[in-house]
Amino acid sequence: xxxxxxxxxxxxxxxxxxxxxxxxxxxxxxxxxxxxxxxxxxxxxxxxxxxxxxxxxxxxxxxxxxxxxxxxxxxxxxxxxxxxxxxxxxxxxxxxxxxxxxxxxxxxxxxxxxxxxxxxxxxxxxxxxxxxxxxxxxxxxxxxxxxxxxxxxxxxxxxxxxxxxxxxxxxxxxxxxxxxxxxxxxxxxxxxxxxxxxxxxxxxxxxxxxxxxxxxxxxxxxxxxxxxxxxxxxxxxxxxxxxxxxxxxxxxxxxxxxxxxxxxxxxxxxxxxxxxxxxxxxxxxxxxxxxxxxxxxxxxxxxxxxxxxxxxxxxxxxxxxxxxxxx
Amino acid sequence: xxxxxxxxxxxxxxxxxxxxxxxxxxxxxxxxxxxxxxxxxxxxxxxxxxxxxxxxxxxxxxxxxxxxxxxxxxxxxxxxxxxxxxxxxxxxxxxxxxxxxxxxxxxxxxxxxxxxxxxxxxxxxxxxxxxxxxxxxxxxxxxxxxxxxxxxxxxxxxxxxxxxxxxxxxxxxxxxxxxxxxxxxxxxxxxxxxxxxxxxxxxxxxxxxxxxxxxxxxxxxxxxxxxxxxxxxxxxxxxxxxxxxxxxxxxxxxxxxxxxxxxxxxxxxxxxxxxxx
Numbered sequence: 001x002x003x004x005x006x007x008x009x010x011x012x013x014x015x016x017x018x019x020x021x022x023x024x025x026x027x028x029x030x031x032x033x034x035x036x037x038x039x040x041x042x043x044x045x046x047x048x049x050x051x052x053x054x055x056x057x058x059x060x061x062x063x064x065x066x067x068x069x070x071x072x073x074x075x076x077x078x079x080x081x082x083x084x085x086x087x088x089x090x091x092x093x094x095x096x097x098x099x100x101x102x103x104x105x106x107x108x109x110x111x112x113x114x115x116x117x118x119x120x121x122x123x124x125x126x127x128x129x130x131x132x133x134x135x136x137x138x139x140x141x142x143x144x145x146x147x148x149x150x151x152x153x154x155x156x157x158x159x160x161x162x163x164x165x166x167x168x169x170x171x172x173x174x175x176x177x178x179x180x181x182x183x184x185x186x187x188x189x190x191x192x193x194x195x196x197x198x199x200x201x202x203x204x205x206x207x208x209x210x211x212x213x214x215x216x217x218x219x220x221x222x223x224x225x226x227x228x229x230x231x232x233x234x235x236x237x238x239x240x241x242x243x244x245x246x247x248x249x250x251x252x253x254x255x256x257x258x259x260x261x262x263x264x265x266x267x268x269x270x271x272x273x274x275x276x277x278x279x280x281x282x283x284x285x286x287x288x289x290x291x292x293x294x295x296x297x298x299x300x301x302x303x304x305x306x307x308x309x310x311x312x313x314x315x316x317x318x319x320x321x322x323x324x325x326x327x
Numbered sequence: 328x329x330x331x332x333x334x335x336x337x338x339x340x341x342x343x344x345x346x347x348x349x350x351x352x353x354x355x356x357x358x359x360x361x362x363x364x365x366x367x368x369x370x371x372x373x374x375x376x377x378x379x380x381x382x383x384x385x386x387x388x389x390x391x392x393x394x395x396x397x398x399x400x401x402x403x404x405x406x407x408x409x410x411x412x413x414x415x416x417x418x419x420x421x422x423x424x425x426x427x428x429x430x431x432x433x434x435x436x437x438x439x440x441x442x443x444x445x446x447x448x449x450x451x452x453x454x455x456x457x458x459x460x461x462x463x464x465x466x467x468x469x470x471x472x473x474x475x476x477x478x479x480x481x482x483x484x485x486x487x488x489x490x491x492x493x494x495x496x497x498x499x500x501x502x503x504x505x506x507x508x509x510x511x512x513x514x515x516x517x518x519x520x521x522x523x524x525x526x527x528x529x530x531x532x533x534x535x536x537x538x539x540x541x542x543x544x545x546x547x548x549x550x551x552x553x554x555x556x557x558x559x560x561x562x563x564x565x566x567x568x569x570x571x572x573x574x575x576x577x578x579x580x581x582x583x584x585x586x587x588x589x590x591x592x593x594x595x596x597x598x599x600x601x602x603x604x
Contacts, residue, residue, distance in 0.1 A: 063496060065492055092497075092498030096496040103489050122494060123497040
């Protein structure tokens with residue numbers, strides 16, 4: 001259906017992960033619609049969109065971690081093997097080892113009654129079959145790699161004794177302990193101060209580059225994605241509406257939604273009080289309340305009758321799903 | 328600022344310590360043999376050789392109370408261990424596997440909960456011989472649902488946490504998640520529950536012994552001492568007082584300890600108390 005050039009075997013060699021027609025449904029209501037994209041090896045890709053656009057569900061579906069009551073269809077190919085078709089046992093060998101995930105809220109992602117050292121050792125013990133002692137020394141190294149101060153001492157600390165940034169560093173240490181090929185980071189810095197955000201992102205990029213891994217960075221923060229990533233996927237209403245290199249998408253957006261998102265960022269050299277902050281008209285519809293056809297139709301200034309049918313995503317490198325693309 | 332220990336905890340610890348110390352001393356030393364019958368000294372009041380007097384068979388009341396403490400403690404420990412040993416894995420399985428497994432285990436525990444411990448003990452005593460072992464088994468089994476429910480309830484909540492999801496991404500099995508993540512998180516609730524269950528067990532054992540379904544003679548047991556003293560209530564009322572008071576204080580001690588531990592271990596409750604005061 002929505003071609004991606006995935007059929008080309010030489011291309012597939014370079015891709016760490018290929019998602020084909022991924023659909024996530026709550027009961028009978030589809031919340032992510034036939035999403036397709038590929039993550040090239042060593043490349044950093046941003047997935048942006050508002051809350052409720054299906055970013056996190058897409059990530060959880062890739063990881064096979066959808067909560068109860070949600071189902072995924074389509075194909076998620078990791079090195080040519082379909083993760084969705086794997087048994088739980090096969091999946092366990094890949095997940096957390098080859099494909100790791102960093103969660104948004106480090107406070108709930110760390111067990112409050114378990115010492116940091118034990119939690120960081122956990123993936124090493126489960127995946128690498130290390131003994132407790134061996135895993136401990138590997139965990140200290142992992143904590144050193146994420147530049148957590150006093151790693152040996154911090155091994156014995158409980159999560160509440162660390163700051164938000166330190167907790168996120170510990171989370172990153174856990175996720176990268178097995179040097180995964182793909183790191184999925186779901187809003188890894190949203191819960192942090194802006195200054196700490198920058199440090200954590202820098203660290204994440206450094207680790208990913210060092211290990212030659214791919215990164216899928218999920219964020220609603222456009223500048224963060226622009227700074228960190230090379231490619232970007234824009235999601236709205238469970239569809240990928242635009243895809244391309246960061247320069248193309250942010251420089252010359254084709255989809256009105258991307259344009260509207262970019263316009264909503266206030267710029268520093270504007271005299272703010274005299275200029276109203278620009279918002280996108282209307283609000284994101286609730287689950288299953290999106291209009292048929294293009295989901296952005298009811299908020300889009302360019303919408304007309306054609307938009308009642310969902311457009312295919314078109315273009316070669318810079319693609320957009322719109323009947324009336326800009327530029 | 329150092330928080331003051333709750334008064335309930337202090338009193339509870341003291342009473343429980345008294346029972347434990349008495350039981351420990353009685354296993355190496357008692358003023359006289361608690362089973363030695365001295366017909367010439369029946370139902371004596373307190374004297375220097377018999378500090379709490381003697382019972383209807385001329386046995387030293389103090390020695391019997393002390394030995395009774397040992398019996399009480401033994402029953403409490405074994406029953407609580409049975410209840411935890413069966414209840415915790417049952418609740419864990421229910422929380423981890425959900426669905427039909429959860430329904431089955433929880434309905435089973437409902438059935439068990441509807442069954443009075445005494446009735447269970449009477450059944451056990453009828454099928455086997457009335458003994459300390461059958462009493463302990465019956466009380467222990469009757470207490471299983473309490474632990475199964477606590478662990479399932481807390482476990483369900485913990486299973487929703489991101490860190491459990493993360494462990495799953497690392498390939499953590501259900502058993503691993505239960506032992507490493509669920510158990511440490513429910514341990515404080517379990518400690519409180521175990522202490523309260525201890526009090527319940529003491530009371531249940533006393534009731535069973537009173538009915539003649541618990542510890543058989545000649546091993547001293549507070550419940551049976553109470554029932555034996557009944558016949559002589561007008562001649563020697565103190566014979567009913569000592570075992571009765573021992574049971575009451577031991578149960579009170581464990582209940583207060585449980586309450587105190589809950590206040591100490593539950594930060595949410597402490598916050599609420601501080602806010603309201």
